[in-house]
Amino acid sequence: MTLSIETPALLFSATSLILLAYTNRFLTIAQIVRSLKSHYDEKHTKSILLQINNLNLRLSLIRYMQLFGVLCLFLSVFAMFLLFLEQQIFGIYLFSASLLCLLISLAISFWEISISVTALRLHLSDLLEEKN
Known part of the structure; x- marks a missing residue:
């Protein structure tokens, strides 16, 4: 299996x-935290x-x-460097690790978005209860 130097650049x-x-x-x-802190x-x-x-x-999730997004970028660049040095196996492994970091980053992003949506729905339900 070979990997071209352009693939990690994508x-x-x-x-x-x-x-x-x-x-x-x-x-x-x-x-928002600063504003809420002053209200608190x-x-x-x-x-x-x-x-x-x-x-x-x-904030912790972000x-x-x-972290995983930057690690993805770092590993992609390092994979390109290894591919430039014709170290195919190590380049493939690092590129695979960079893809894994990107997946982890996106999964955490999904988690953070779901927390945000839940909080907004709770906030909206409070407003709807006040209306009724």
């Missing part, structure tokens, strides 16, 4: 866009504390998403 644009999306999610959640300092309500805890979990 992950560059996808991984870069994914990392940009992860960073935007991180920055948005960080801003004014009113010590349990609901705000629960939201902050939920967002803290999501950190791992970014």
